[in-house]
Amino acid sequence: MFIESLNLSHFRNFKEVAISPDRHINLITGSNGSGKTSLLEAIYLLGFGRSFRPGGFRQLINEHTDQFTIFCRTANHSIGVRRTTSGDQTLRLDNANATKMSEVARLVPVQLLTPESVDILLEGPSLRRQFLDWGVFHVEHSFYKNWVSYTQILKQRNSLLKQYLASATQDKYWLEQLAYYGELISVSRENYLKELSDYIQELAKSFLSNVTIEVRLKKGWDSTQSLFSALESHTEKDKKYGFTSVGPHKADIKILADGVDVKHRLSRGQLKTLVSALKLAQGKHFQSVKGESCVYLVDDLTSELDADNQRLFCQQLEKLNAQVFVTAITGKQLSDKFQKSPKMFHVEHGAINE
Numbered sequence: 001m002f003i004e005s006l007n008l009s010h011f012r013n014f015k016e017v018a019i020s021p022d023r024h025i026n027l028i029t030g031s032n033g034s035g036k037t038s039l040l041e042a043i044y045l046l047g048f049g050r051s052f053r054p055g056g057f058r059q060l061i062n063e064h065t066d067q068f069t070i071f072c073r074t075a076n077h078s079i080g081v082r083r084t085t086s087g088d089q090t091l092r093l094d095n096a097n098a099t100k101m102s103e104v105a106r107l108v109p110v111q112l113l114t115p116e117s118v119d120i121l122l123e124g125p126s127l128r129r130q131f132l133d134w135g136v137f138h139v140e141h142s143f144y145k146n147w148v149s150y151t152q153i154l155k156q157r158n159s160l161l162k163q164y165l166a167s168a169t170q171d172k173y174w175l176e177q178l179a180y181y182g183e184l185i186s187v188s189r190e191n192y193l194k195e196l197s198d199y200i201q202e203l204a205k206s207f208l209s210n211v212t213i214e215v216r217l218k219k220g221w222d223s224t225q226s227l228f229s230a231l232e233s234h235t236e237k238d239k240k241y242g243f244t245s246v247g248p249h250k251a252d253i254k255i256l257a258d259g260v261d262v263k264h265r266l267s268r269g270q271l272k273t274l275v276s277a278l279k280l281a282q283g284k285h286f287q288s289v290k291g292e293s294c295v296y297l298v299d300d301l302t303s304e305l306d307a308d309n310q311r312l313f314c315q316q317l318e319k320l321n322a323q324v325f326v327t328a329i330t331g332k333q334l335s336d337k338f339q340k341s342p343k344m345f346h347v348e349h350g351a352i353n354e
């Protein structure tokens, strides 16, 4: 999949911009605060329904207006998203209204690498779950439906737990439902991670030649038990604290370097390198399953990796044949890292020049 044209209206500091990106590498240059990251953010929003930066969607609307619009055309689809300061969202898909962001997101598989991506390895489990679920969402159709059902039931049970309202019979019903969807979610994750693991090991080897990387799923409960039994044995604790303490919403991925948690074994530079390998691995696996590539958004690569790893990362991206949007302050910093010459865009004063 690749973006043939992109139009932004009143998004961040952009007024009206329209670009026709290259099918392969697009290098976005501009001084600090010019809008390079905002361009990536607009594309990311199509694939995730939200920004990767903190602050709600209102921060994305140009300060002088009350709505932004993003419109993009791919080979097979036209997609539009509009958000207003009053909270309304309009989604357009192929000249008709769409109701769910997930419909749009499925069509725009996006991988992001920014200076903050290393947090996947350093912070708590939720970023690792997001990383994992991006892949499961895109390669297994039933996952999203199961996840929505699971989180709805979880919300209802937690709200009853908080109010001490659930009788034992009622609670058993909730536990059965949670266990049903929770086991399905976990099997999908397990299957996905098993496949992804080969890609991660292969790519990690080319970036970190002396280290063996291993990934393992922690399901979110004691894996020697069924989810139903685990939920049942935590019922008293859950009643006391007012929330469900085990289940796939607590899952994590253990990422090990030579058998030790990567954050205790690798240097910061090596962690950043490993994150770039993880992102490439997901794109490569996605391509093998779906027969098409995802779009890579890479912010500030030169501050992330040393020159050799930048070159290696850029070569791997080219091998993937993916569409890439990569930012840098100047073109010189990156243009020699790619074998094909990139299409250059310069961002300045809320405008983008090719």
Ligand SMILES: Nc1ncnc2c1ncn2[C@@H]1O[C@H](COP(=O)(O)OP(=O)(O)OP(=O)(O)O)[C@@H](O)[C@H]1O
Pocket (backbone or CB within 6 Å): 012, 013, 030, 031, 032, 033, 034, 035, 036, 037, 038, 039, 058, 059, 060, 061, 062, 063, 064
């Ligand atoms: N809602 C908004 N309305 C108008 N301008 C905004 C809004 N939100 C952010 N900006 C401005 O948009 C500009 C673009 O920021 P962005 O982070 O995209 O720049 P950048 O080129 O990536 O910078 P850097 O190289 O420093 O990372 C900033 O000057 C910022 O203050």
